[in-house]
Amino acid sequence: MAPRITIITPSYQQLTYLEDCLRSVHEEQGASVEHIVVDGGSTDGSVDLIRSWQERLAWWCHETDAGQSDALNKGLAHATGDVFGWINSDDLLLPGALSIVSERFASDPTMIILEGHRLLKATDGSSE
Known part of the structure; x- marks a missing residue:
């Protein structure tokens, strides 16, 4: 049986890249995916973008954190997948x-x- 995959995206002040990242996860075919976004309190408009995607996200938050590891741990606390991974908000699948x-x-x-x-x-x- 195919596993459910949880992808966590930690983000902070990444509005420039975030939508492309979100799109790359949500355009995936052939896998059962839940996507979690943990924003560390961005003030660059990221929150408005994340809100526009909230129907497609399993969970998201916008709150100060103690860095990437803290953000990943917050996401993992809400993950329900069989397989876990993360993609940084300035990266693409x-x-x-x-x-x-x-x-x-x-x-x-x-x-x-x-x-x-x-x-x-x-x-x-x-590219390299």
């Missing part, structure tokens, strides 16, 4: 990424960690 995660965990019930590759892309479009 490549299409199909969570489908691969789902397939790998479904095919090997003894798996506890799955590591992926990253692709770094500069603002000019070049």
Whole structure:
């Protein structure tokens, strides 16, 4: 059976990138995903953006935290998935990424960690 995947996005003052991040998670196909966003008290308009997505989020909050680890722990406290991961608010998932995660965990019930590759892309479009 395919696992439910919880993705937690910690964010602080990331309005410039946040919508692309949210979209990359919610456009995933072939996986059961719940998305949690933990905003550390942003004042850059992030809250309005998150509110506009709240119907698609499993849970979100906007409150001061003690950094990324604290934000992740807050998110984990509300997570109901079988598999947990996070994506920073200035990052994107490549299409199909969570489908691969789902397939790998479904095919090997003894798996506890799955590591992926990253692709770094500069603002000019070049990549490493």
